[in-house]
Structures are given as C-alpha cells and as structure tokens.
Amino acid sequence: MSTDAAGLGRGRAVGFMVPALVLIGVFLVFPALWTIYLGLTDFRLTGLAAADPKFVGAENYTAALGDERFHTSLWLTVQFVLGSAVIGQAGLGFAIAWALRDRSGPVRRVVEGLVLLAWILPSSVVAFLWIALLDGDQGTLNALLRTDGFAWLLDHPMASIVLFNTWRGTAFSMMLYGAALESVPPSHLETARLAGASAFQQLRDVVFPRIRGHMLTNLLLISLWTFNDFTAFQLTAGGPEGRSEILPVYIYNVALNGGKLGFGAAVSFLVLLINLVLALVYLRLLRGRRGVAA
C-alpha cells in the first residue's frame, strides 16, 4: 500500500501534512496538554483559586478515583456505550444493512432516508424532538400507548438515553456496513444458500470473516463517539439524582456547574486514559486480523 506511486517523497509528504497538523496542534493537542496541567491545580471558576490557581499535584486524581459519584458515572457510561453503541447502533445498523442488501426502490429509500434523517438533524433539534416524544404530560409516546402521565425521562432515564442514542447514531453503522456488505461477492452467498446454509450460518461463515476489519473500525469510532457524547445532557441533564449521569455530563456538572475546573480537568484526563485503553484493545484485534490475512 505504501509504495510511493505518485513520487511524493518524504519531504513533500510532510509538506502535505503540515497544514492539518498545525491546526490540530494548536486547537486540539495544545488545549489537551493545558487540560492535563489544569488537572494538577486547584483551578476554580470563581473565587480566590480562579485568580491564582495553586499546584496540588495528584490530589484531584486521588479525589476522583475515590469519588462514589465517579464510579457510578463510569459504570453508567459502560452501560451507555454497550447498550447504545455496540448493541444499539452497530447491531441495528448491521441488521438494517443486511435486510436492505438486495433491495432497491421505495422501501429502501424510505427506511434509509428516515434513519439518515435522525443522524443529519442538528443535535439541539433532535433533543427537543425526544423531549416532545417522551414528555410525561403531553408526550406523543404516552398519547400512543395511552399511558398518561408516565414520565419516561424520570422513571427510566438510562433506557431513554440509550434508546435515544441508538436512534441518533444508527445511520453511520448502517452506511458503513452497507458498503462493507457490497464487498462480499454475491456468488459466495448463493453457494452457501444452495448448500443449505441458514441465514445465521451464512453470516457467520461467509459475511463476518470478510467484513471484520470494517466492523472493528466502526465499533472503535462509535464507541469513542458515544463515550464522549454530550447530547444526552439535553435530555436528562444527568438526572434524576445522577441516575443518567454519564461521564461527559459528570464532567460538565462538576467543572462548569460546580466550578471545580481543576478537578474536572483531572477527570477528563482519566476519561482520555480509558479511551486509550479502549482503542488499544481494538487495535490489537485489528492487528490479529492482519496477521490472519497475511
């Protein structure tokens, strides 16, 4: 793959990368490093420590790791990622792509269009739509199910945001798997079907081995995005009583609402480390695939 077909040369290649790297460096890496530094101070939004933050070393980290609320939040985030990204978005996205694989015409356009619409709409609008859907007094869902006054967002906050995020993000997986399925030769599936393989056997023996790389890339991206997604805040704000306080919401609540910016920065860094571990796991699985292919 890395044969230098265009005669780019290492010097020009670096030249091509510099503009992007400069922007990333200034507006991404630099704030990240600053965040790490802030995590070692008692920087606050207001008061004395706002004007003159003091260096406190690892105090924020030990405080965070010992915080019951942090543990709860981490566990809720794991549920959120597994439920809405891995099972919800990737599972449903694959199922839709599989069901539509040899379809064309209005059914495909309507289903794909609706799924994509959920993904394309701006997040502030989408949050309003779901509040309107799930509202306890006048929500559309209660009107449909005749369950008047049932406050979904208060009684089942986690289920609500898991369902919401599945609805919101399935399009990405659907499109990626749709494209991946096109790379599976139809003749292979036909042969398997003639040999009497059930749909499950076709998937396991013919489809999955071929699209494993796409599946892993997709899972990595949507897991990371879901792990750090803030849109759920606009639905439940982490409540009631922190029962849907996933990590990004937790950080917002302690850092900007609670004013403990240094502490929030430390938690952000912990989140970064967790994501790093997540990415390394996927990377290992991908390497495994390359080893098999070679």
Place this chain on the structure above:
Amino acid sequence: MTVGHETRPAAPPAPAGTGRVRHSLGAIGRATFLAMVAGFFALPLLWLATAPFDAHPTITASVPEFTLRNFRSLLDNPYALGSLANSVIQSAGSAVLVVGLAALAAYALSRVRVPGRDALLYCLLLLSSVVTGTAAMVPIFELATRLNLIDTHLGVILTLTGGLLPAAIFILKDFMDATPTSYEESARVFGAGPLQILWHIVVPVVRPGLATIGVWAVASVWGSFLTPFILLRDPEKSPGAVILYTLYTEGGSPKLDLISTFSLLYSLPVVLMYVFVSRKYGFRFHGGIKR
C-alpha cells in the same frame, strides 16, 4: 409506513420445498422488521412535521390546525434569520478547511510510509473525541482570548476544524488506501507533479469519500452548540444552534410555536444538502471505487 405489499423475494427461491417455506417466512420477517425500523425512526420526527404549522402547538404531535402564522412571528425575531446565515458561514468555512487539509494529509499518509503513522493517527483520533467535549472548553476559551479570536467566525471555524480533522483524515485514508496506484504511476511517467496527480487523478476517484466528509463536517458544525456558545458573545454572530436556546419566555418556558418553526427552518438546509450530495455523488462509504 406500509411495507406489506413489498414481500416479493429479491433472490430466486431455493430449490428444496423446505427452503422455499423458510425463504418466504424470511421475507415476511424482513418486511416486518423494516416496517418496525421505519416506525421507530419516524416517530420522533412527527412533531417536527406538524407543530410548525399548528396554530396552538403543544408538545404532542397531532393533526395541526393549519397556519403559517408561526413563520411570520419567527421573522419578527431579530436574530433568527441572521443566525442561519452565521451557521452557513461557519459550517461552510469549516467544511472547506476540513476536506482540503484532510485530503492532503490523508493522501500523504496513504502513499508514503511515515514512521509512527498508525500510532499518530490513533492518538489524534482519541484526542479529538475527548477534547472536543466539555473537557477542554476552558483552555480553548483562554486560547481564543489570547489569539483575539473571541467573537469571530474564524475562531469558531478553526476550533471546530481542529476537532474534526483527525476523524476526517482517518476515514479519508481508508478511501485513499483502497484506490489503485497504477493511474498515478502512469501519470508520473508522463511527467505530472504530485499536486497535479492529486487534483486530476486521486480527487476524482475518491470524490464520494470527499463528499461524505464534507457533508459530515457541515452537519457536525451546523449542529454544534458548545463551541459557538462559549466563543461568541454577540448574538448577531451566533449560529442557529445557540439561537434556538434563546427562544424561551421570560418565565423560562419554551415558546413552542417559535421553537418548532425555527427547528424546521434550521434543519431544512442540512437535509437539502444531504439530498443534493447523495443524488450527485452517491453518499456512501467505499462505494464509488468498486463500481
């Protein structure tokens, strides 16, 4: 959503009798599944389709008492239409930067072995997904203050571009890796320079990928709330996402007539853009190369 009539099996039935039964059961199951999916995804969207035209919008989606008066009262809001123009400036600016810079970088990364390439990409991807959230908002605000970027479109554009670039490079590199290099080799034999090759040969081939990234960038910026909310103070420069949250009464309850109407207007451009791009380039991953 009536999908019932579409039960014609797309593939020829299997020869054995049991296979045929299984196949038609499968077709019915598939149609039911697709109908349920369509219902699930359509349900939350109902409100957006009805409330803007309702004389007395409530939070329930219902058959509206039809009116266009809500659009009139939206025009009276001093910031509503201007905010959409701001959204256009910010998302178009970011999309151009993201697509251009990511294409250059992805091409270089795909064709030349840069030491530590994969590790670098993964690190940046990680950073981008973490830092663009609430975590780095304080440093970003301080940085923008020092660079005199507060209250400018450029500040919002550069900040958001920095956050979008890593994922854009990541996805585009996949596209570039999948293109055959033989065209580039022959172009080089005829004396074309690297930029010419990129522009005349690689860009046309990976156009579906560029379109995907462009739409994705516009949609992300169009919907982003936190960055413009923090970096812009002047409501004259605020994009739609921020203005949407100002449409409350003094008592703090949402003005549903304005919110639903503005939501519709504010959503329309991204939806139209998607339809346009998907008609023109085919909006899907990897698809353009294989056909």
